[in-house]
Structures are given as structure tokens and as C-alpha cells.
Amino acid sequence: MKIDNLEKIIQDAIQSIYPGISKIPDVLLVPSPEGFGDFSTTVSFDLARILHKSPFSIAEEISKHLNFPYFASISVAKPGYLNFFFAPFVYRDFLQELEEKGEKYFYKERRGIKVQIEFVSANPTGPLHVGNGRGGIIGDVLGNLLKVEGFDVIKEYYVNDAGSKMNLFAKSIAYYYMKKLGKKAEPVEEAYRGAYIEDIATEILNDYGDSLLNEESHPLIDKIQEIGKEKMMCRIKDSLEKFGVAFDSWFYESSLYFSGEVGRVTEIFKKSGYTYEKDNALWFQSTLFGDDKDRVLVRGTEEPTYTLVDAVYHKNKWDRGFRKVIDVWGADHFGHITPMKALIQGMGLPKDFLGIVIYQIVHLFEDGKEVMMSKHSGTFVTLEELINEVGRDAARFFFLLKSSDTHLNFDIDLAKRESIDNPVYYVQYTYARLKSILIKGKERGIQYRGINKADLSLLGSSNEKALLNHFMYLEKEIENVARKYSVHRIPFITIELCKRINTFYQNYNILSSERYVQSRLSLVYNALNVLSFLMDLMGIEKKEGM
RNA sequence: GCGCCUAUAGCUCAGUAGGAUAGAGCAACGGAUUUCUAAUCCGUCGGUCGCAGGUUCAAAUCCUGCUAGGCGCGCCA
Numbered sequence: 001m002k003i004d005n006l007e008k009i010i011q012d013a014i015q016s017i018y019p020g021i022s023k024i025p026d027v028l029l030v031p032s033p034e035g036f037g038d039f040s041t042t043v044s045f046d047l048a049r050i051l052h053k054s055p056f057s058i059a060e061e062i063s064k065h066l067n068f069p070y071f072a073s074i075s076v077a078k079p080g081y082l083n084f085f086f087a088p089f090v091y092r093d094f095l096q097e098l099e100e101k102g103e104k105y106f107y108k109e110r111r112g113i114k115v116q117i118e119f120v121s122a123n124p125t126g127p128l129h130v131g132n133g134r135g136g137i138i139g140d141v142l143g144n145l146l147k148v149e150g151f152d153v154i155k156e157y158y159v160n161d162a163g164s165k166m167n168l169f170a171k172s173i174a175y176y177y178m179k180k181l182g183k184k185a186e187p188v189e190e191a192y193r194g195a196y197i198e199d200i201a202t203e204i205l206n207d208y209g210d211s212l213l214n215e216e217s218h219p220l221i222d223k224i225q226e227i228g229k230e231k232m233m234c235r236i237k238d239s240l241e242k243f244g245v246a247f248d249s250w251f252y253e254s255s256l257y258f259s260g261e262v263g264r265v266t267e268i269f270k271k272s273g274y275t276y277e278k279d280n281a282l283w284f285q286s287t288l289f290g291d292d293k294d295r296v297l298v299r300g301t302e303e304p305t306y307t308l309v310d311a312v313y314h315k316n317k318w319d320r321g322f323r324k325v326i327d328v329w330g331a332d333h334f335g336h337i338t339p340m341k342a343l344i345q346g347m348g349l350p351k352d353f354l355g356i357v358i359y360q361i362v363h364l365f366e367d368g369k370e371v372m373m374s375k376h377s378g379t380f381v382t383l384e385e386l387i388n389e390v391g392r393d394a395a396r397f398f399f400l401l402k403s404s405d406t407h408l409n410f411d412i413d414l415a416k417r418e419s420i421d422n423p424v425y426y427v428q429y430t431y432a433r434l435k436s437i438l439i440k441g442k443e444r445g446i447q448y449r450g451i452n453k454a455d456l457s458l459l460g461s462s463n464e465k466a467l468l469n470h471f472m473y474l475e476k477e478i479e480n481v482a483r484k485y486s487v488h489r490i491p492f493i494t495i496e497l498c499k500r501i502n503t504f505y506q507n508y509n510i511l512s513s514e515r516y517v518q519s520r521l522s523l524v525y526n527a528l529n530v531l532s533f534l535m536d537l538m539g540i541e542k543k544e545g546m
Numbered sequence: 547g548c549g550c551c552u553a554u555a556g557c558u559c560a561g562u563a564g565g566a567u568a569g570a571g572c573a574a575c576g577g578a579u580u581u582c583u584a585a586u587c588c589g590u591c592g593g594u595c596g597c598a599g600g601u602u603c604a605a606a607u608c609c610u611g612c613u614a615g616g617c618g619c620g621c622c623a
Contacts, residue, residue, distance in 0.1 A: 026563090033566060042565055045603080055603080079603065081566065123623070163623055281621055292548080292619075299621040306623050334550065335618045360551060361617065402559070405551060407616060414558080421585085423571070429585050437582045444582090483563090492560055495570075499587095506578095506587040524582095546585070 001093035003029050003039070003476055006070060006086075010062075014043065017065050021050055029084070031469055034462075037075065037083030038469050044080040055080025088457045091468050098471065098526050099451050103533040106475060108150035114321050115151040117143045119328035120240070121158040124232040125169040126194055128239045128383040129373060130410055131330060131362040136383070137399040138359055139328040140245045141487040144537050146326075149482045154322070156249040158313065161229055162257060163306060168192065169232075170225035176201030177224065181210050192376055200231050239384045244392055244539050256312050262304055265312040265347070269297060274346045289342035310336075311343040318349055326355040326485070334358055357485050359404035365411045381412065390419035393540050397424035400538060403488045423495055424540060430498040431535065432546045433505060434528050441511050441521070448521040458519045463504050467523055470500055471530055494534045501527050 011027045018024075025046035029039040044059040051058060059076040066074055072085040098105045119139025122132050143155045160166075172192040178185035180201060191197075204212070204227055212223050233250075240247070256262050266282070269275050274285045280300035284307075287294055297308040304312075317325050329336070337356055344354050364371040364381060373380040387395050398415060401423075402408050441447060459468065474493070481489045510520045535542050 028563090030565095036566075040566085045565075048603085077566070079566090160623065165623060279621080283621095296621045301621080303621085305621065307621095310623090331551070331617050333618090333623090336623095338549090358551080363616085406559080407552065409558090411558095418558090418572090421572075425585055426571090429583075433583055433586085440582050480563095489560080492570080499570085502586060503588090505582080506584095509581060511582050546583075 001070070001090045001097075003472055006039075006084075006090070007041075009068065009070065010041065010043070010066065013066050013068070014047070014062060017062060018047070018051065021047075025050075031473055032083050036077060036081070037073075038086050038465065039473075040081050040083045042081060044082060048080065091459075091472075092451065092456050094472055095456070095468075095522060095526055096451050098529060099522075102529045103536065105529070106478060106533050107148050110152070111150040113151050113323050114154070115146055116154045116156055116317055116320075116322040116325045117146070117328070118156045118158055118325065120245070121160065122236065123160045123163075123165050123169075124229050124236060125165050125192060126232070127196055127235055129380040130364065130383060130386055131373070133243065133383040133386065133395065134359055134362055134399045134404075134408060135328050135330060136240065136243055136245045137396050138357060138404055138487055141400060141490065141538055142326065142328070142357070142485055144539070145478070145482050145487060145490075148478065148537065151324070154248045155246070156251055157247045159233065159250060159252045162253040162309070166225055166229065167221070169197075170221050170228055172197050173201045173204070173228050174221055174224050177204055177212070180205050181213065183213070190376065194380075196235075200228055203231060204228070239382070239387075242387050242392060243383060244396060251313070251316075253309060253313070256309060256316065261316060262309060262312050265315050266298060266304070266308065268315075268347055269308075269311075272346055272348070284343065284346060286339050286342035286346070289338075289345050291338045291342050295339050295342075307336075307339060307343070310340065311347060314340070314344060314354065315347055315349070318353065323353070324355065325353065326357060328357045328359065331358055331360045355485075357404060360407045362408045362410050365409060366413065381410075386415070390415055390422070393424050393428070394419045394422040396539060397422055397427075397491055400488055401491050403486065423491070425546070427491075427494055427498050427531075427535065427540065428543050429546050430501050431528070431531050431542055432544060434501065434524055434531070435544050437510055437521075437524050438528075444511060446511055446517060446521075448525050449518060451522050454518040454522040456519055456522070458516050459523070461507070463500065463507055464520075464523065467500050467504055467527065470497055471526060474530060490534065490538055494531070494538070497527075497530065497534070501531070 007027045007029050010029075011024050014027070015021070015024050025043055027041050027043045029041050032038060032040040044055040044062065047053075047058050048055040056076065056079055059080045059082050062082060063074040063076050070087055070090055072087045074085075075083045077083060117139055120128070120132050120136050122128055128136075139155065143153045147153045168188070168190065169192055171188045175185045175188050175191065176198045204224065208227075212220055269284060270282070274288060275297065276283050276285065281296045282298035283294045284297050285294050295307050296305050297311075298304055314325065327340075337358075340356075341351065341354060345351055362373075364373050371379060371381070383395075390398070398418065399408075438448065459465065474497070477489070477493050481487060481493075504523065508516070508520060510524060511517065513520055532542060
């Protein structure tokens, strides 16, 4: 028995009470404030508008006619709330299904829709920094969540390996490479300055010696760019693995040139009628789709712009069969949203094909002062440094805990301090505690015999009911999170669940609670199912002991 | 100048398909431990939900106008 079913039952009942109404408003059951009931609804307020009667009298009418077995009691509270206490068998049905399915309980039926989620996608011109960590966790967990919601999800990293930044990156390395070989080297303007540049130059020198010099100067840069890119990608992949973010696919921008797709899509745009030539460049009329200015697709130099190549990439996603793609971008890419959506439509793809999640900038503070982060200057804290400092789980939780709409002030000192009392340990501790009950029970010969052997009517205390209601409502909360892509809610939901579990734990010695033991073990057993689901969703390690 | 994000307890933040007394953690203070993990639990203290109007039976949530901070507005990526 799910909340959805009960909502439907109430809605149908209202329809039969008021057959004159063509469309009964949706009935939403939400957990009641303490004591009023298990769940409540405000549907009488919506009906009041339609029926021109007071919500209170409507609620009374409904409560009188709703004599279904599902409800142990129904009460009306001013000015028109309907409060329900559920019958024990409702919980039994629910727990039975949860117990049988375990974590799978929360997984929706497969929809047969391919969804791609693209995130991190940092240029391979430097290591991942803490900002990339934020995008990484949002994308990773959102991907997990959409799998739960029944989509076939692919997590993809778009490697921007074809633009001018890559060339600059190669030149920056080449400078050190030449210098170390005692050759004359002109300092590169606007060069990348992080220590990793020199490290990579040294590595290349160790691997290849001076053999790269034997060619003309231009091929040298190309060669270094190729080697440098691979070395950088290795580091990036390594960091992501330590962060627990696994991509299904790595898509290289350069492949779009090799395949000829850039040329083909340019033709599509030309034929679309939305382009024109001006100042030797090819322009796209994105103003027709709400943009505030038109965008250049092909430069006067005949090189495609980033804008065009990104359009090509998204066309490629469509051609691979994805019917929904979600891009997770930092706020500095905000200005790219409108042009990108315009391009999607310009290519004749559906408007809602592309969804975009923007996360706000991460500001870094150290000793109370803001640290200006930039790959160019080389002053930034890498994701890897953070993970080494606070640990993988704490780092993931730290990022996940803030709404993507909020600016994240990352205080390094605070992060180190918080690593000690990070709520992630509270969650892991709760999990280990529950596990421990089952283990200790087994040692003492008290084993959980399953929901059918448990008398749920014994679970009458407020914190036991609170747990049950929380289990039941979780499915709705997860749906809401998925609908709004608000993955930061998941840790909050988890912490709240853990709080209820710990209160329950503290109130009873479960293993020595005599005739209550089986019914209470059913809560323990299913709490583990639920907690396990949430921790897997967030990619947090489940430890049996702490 | 235009567009978007943010403003909620001392601090860090939840809470917007309008709903009952606005929540959590940390900090401060006071309690609970012969126990299945005290990395826990219970309680106290703490808020003109940035400001001013408006809509509504009902506004942190919706509308309008302000204020402050951030980000974006390239033939960069």
C-alpha cells in the first residue's frame, strides 16, 4: 500500500461524494504535524473554491463518507484540514512490499528512454579543482536518481580537446620542455602557470628525451599537446575515481572534427534558413529564439566557434538515441544557456530535449581571506587535495549538502574542521548501529523472522509511527527531488531519517524488548533497506562498523 | 545598463506545484551511560524569513517596486 494508492482512493471517494465536479483537484497526502494524524491533506481548501462552501464543512462531509478500512480514524481540524490515521494493515502491506523488494522498492519501472547526463567536462588543461567537485557530485547523484526513476542513464564527460586553450596548454608545457633541454625558449604570453605544467614537461622529458625536437617547431607543439592531453586526462580520471565518480563515457570534442560532423551540421544550419553571412562570418539568428544577439557559427578565419561545435555535440547526442540530455554547468556558463537552447531549436530538435542544471560559483577562503582561483595563475585547491584532506565520503557529502542555486563559500579551515563532525559520519554511524543489532541478535539467538511473524499493531508509540510514516513518505520525497533535480535534498532527507532511527534506538533496547522484539526488528530490518538505498544513491560507503 | 542567482537563529544552511506553532546541524547552557556502538539521545536559549507594498480564508513561498552581494552579457572555451 503506497501513499499514491491512498491518495487515489480518497480522490475517487470525493468524486462520488460530489459527482457534479468534472475534475477533482489532486489529493496530496503529507505527514501531519505532531499528533494530528499520520498524514493530512488540504484538498478541502481547493474544493471550497469550486463548491463555494467553507472548507471546514467540506472536510466534515468527506470525513463522514470516507468509512474505508484503510483509515483507523479521520479527523477534521480548523479551518479545514483532513487528518488520517492509517489502519495497521496499511503499514503491513507497505512493509511487506518493502521487505520483499529491499532497495529495489524505490526503483520505478523501466521507461525505455535514454537519458544522457553530461558533467564536469573540465578542459584537460589542468587538474580538477574544488568547483569541479561540486559539478561532479551533482551530476553523479542526479544520474543515480534518474536511474531510480526508470531512465536508461549514461554519464558522460565531454573532453574539450580541440580549442585554442589546448594549444596554449601545449605551448606552456613546451616552454619548460625546451628550457630543460637548454634550448632557447620564449616565455608564452597568458601561459598556464601551475606547477603541474612543469611536472608534465619533466615527465615528457623523461619519457621521450629530446626526441620530440627532431621535427619542425609546429609538429613539436602538436606532439606535446597530444601527450600532455593524455597525461592530464589520466590525472583527471584518477581524481574522479578517488572522488567516487564513475563515467560511462568519455566523449572527445576532436572526434567531431574527424567524423566530419562539424561540416555536416554546418550544412544543416545553412539549409535551415536561420543563418546569414556578415563580415566574412556565418551567423545564426538566435534572436529568433529569444536570444539577445545573433551568434557566430563559423569565424572569418573559417574556424568553427565553440558555440557551433557544442551544437554539433548535442546533435550527436540526439543521433545516438538520447531523448533527454541534462548538462550540468557552472554559473560562469550561464550566458550559454539561451544560445544553446536556440541552437537546439535551430537544428530542428525539440525544445525540451536539453535540460540544464546550473550550480553557483564556489568561492575559496583560507585564513578568512578569499583565494582567487584560476587555472591560469595556478592558484587553486585541487579536488584531489580536498579528498586527501577530508576523505571521499565527507567531501561528497559536503558538496551535496548545498543547493546548486547557492553560492558555496568554501572555507578550507572549516572543511578540515567539519571533516570531524561532518554529518556523513552520523549517517554511517546510524547504519553501523542498525547492522550491529542484527549481528548481536544472531549471537543471542534472536533472529528477525520476517514481517509475517511481526505484530505491527504493537508499534504504537509516536517514534515508531514516525519511522513508519517516514519510510512511507520517502518515495514521494524522492520523486519530488527527481522532478526538480534538487539532489541536495537527499542528504537532508537521510539525516532526518537517521534522527528518527536514533531516537527509536535510544528509546528501546530492541533485543531485550520481549514480546515487541519481532515487530521492532521489522523496523530495524527495513530501516536498513531504506538507509542503504539512500546511501547508495549518494554514493556514500556503508560501513558495518565504525 | 540588461539578464540570472542569493538574502531565513550568533555561524553554516534546509524549507517555493501557497497551508496548522518557520526547521536542522554547529556554538552556548542543562540533563541521560551497570545498555543492541554515547560518533548517541532529551531539554533550554536563540528568528520583524533583506526592506516596502499587493493578491489570498491562508505568504518564507505568488506579484510589483526597492536595497545589498555574486555571476554572466566575445568571431574565448
